[in-house]
Amino acid sequence: MALLTRWEPFGGLQKDLSRFRRDMDSLFSGFGTPALAWPVEQAVSPAMIISEDDNYIYAEAEVPGQKIADLDITITGENRLTIKGRREFKLPEKAEWHRRERPSGVFERTIELPVAMDQTSIEARLDNGILTIKMAKSPKERPRRIEVRAE
Amino acid sequence: MAHSTELGTRLATEPARGEPTRSQFSFTPRVDIYETPDEVVLQCDVPGALANDIDIRFERGDLTVNARVLPRNRLGKYLAEEYETGDFCRTFSIDSEIDYEKITAQCREGVLTLHLPKLEKARSKKIVVKSG
Numbered sequence: 001m002a003l004l005t006r007w008e009p010f011g012g013l014q015k016d017l018s019r020f021r022r023d024m025d026s027l028f029s030g031f032g033t034p035a036l037a038w039p040v041e042q043a044v045s046p047a048m049i050i051s052e053d054d055n056y057i058y059a060e061a062e063v064p065g066q067k068i069a070d071l072d073i074t075i076t077g078e079n080r081l082t083i084k085g086r087r088e089f090k091l092p093e094k095a096e097w098h099r100r101e102r103p104s105g106v107f108e109r110t111i112e113l114p115v116a117m118d119q120t121s122i123e124a125r126l127d128n129g130i131l132t133i134k135m136a137k138s139p140k141e142r143p144r145r146i147e148v149r150a151e
Numbered sequence: 152m153a154h155s156t157e158l159g160t161r162l163a164t165e166p167a168r169g170e171p172t173r174s175q176f177s178f179t180p181r182v183d184i185y186e187t188p189d190e191v192v193l194q195c196d197v198p199g200a201l202a203n204d205i206d207i208r209f210e211r212g213d214l215t216v217n218a219r220v221l222p223r224n225r226l227g228k229y230l231a232e233e234y235e236t237g238d239f240c241r242t243f244s245i246d247s248e249i250d251y252e253k254i255t256a257q258c259r260e261g262v263l264t265l266h267l268p269k270l271e272k273a274r275s276k277k278i279v280v281k282s283g
Contacts, residue, residue, distance in 0.1 A: 048233055048234075049229065049231065049232050049233065049234065050229070050230040050231040050232075051225070051228060051229045052227045052228055052230055053227030053228065056226075056227070057230075058226040058227060060223070062196075062198040062199070062261070063198070063261075064196040064197065064198040064261035064262050065196070065260050065261065065262040067260065089183065089194075091185060092187055095186060095187040095192075096185060096186055097183070097184070098184040098185060098191075099182060099183060099184040100183050101181040101182055102181045102183050102194065102196055103181075114230065126260070127199075128198065128199055128200060128201060128258075128260065128261045129196070129198030129199065129260050130261065
């Protein structure tokens with residue numbers, strides 16, 4: 001399972017470590033070493049399952065809470081598939097968080113598919129938080145069956 | 152006699168925590184929890200689960216969510232499999248100030264939302280912070 005990111009068991013630890021390193025960097029920055037910038041937030045990108053048959057490539061991602069209208073799916077060039085989306089939560093008035101584990105914010109993922117796609121034939125559907133994209137391979141990429149005739 | 156009755160009661164109220172016998176993985180869903188003056192709200196990501204396949208039980212102060220996810224139809228040959236799919240299961244300890252008989256749940260777009268209303272006496276309870 002991966003909702004929008006791969007599960008990072010030490011994600012929180014890394015964050016703590018990076019904060020610690022930043023503190024240490026700023027502590028020593030006075031001694032001639034420039035402080036390095038450490039990324040604080042990890043980029044969120046959905047994990048995917050890609051499969052193919054003779055005529056199609058299928059891509060699947062788990063995007064719970066998304067509506068199809070909020071997702072931006074594009075194919076650029078012949079074979080670059082990009083999925084973009086955004087998930088935000090608004091806390092009701094007078095409410096306070098106890099726990100926040102679900103990723104929020106903007107997510108984006110671009111993958112390079114192994115073959116060229118037929119740009120006119122892309123279908124995307126969203127069922128219970130699972131996005132499935134069906135893309136037709138460009139006709140020249142499809143395997144051709146050659147008949148063997150017995151004389 | 153008294154002993155067996157006691158045992159019987161205990162067995163009947165013991166929460167059922169069986170190991171799943173299906174050959175599916177079981178994952179811990181990610182959850183957001185927030186509290187308003189009237190209720191506690193849990194939001195769980197359970198992509199692929201249908202409302203009818205989600206079992207929610209409240210037993211002895213434990214709220215257990217078990218969302219069954221049907222295995223995907225495998226479409227063709229896999230080129231990349233970055234995540235695995237399976238059921239979602241997680242248990243939460245619920246505060247005694249929750250009116251557990253009024254817990255409601257709904258599932259939309261793979262997100263399960265549970266509303267846990269507080270007991271009348273616990274609503275809008277302010278915690279007074281005294282300075283020494």
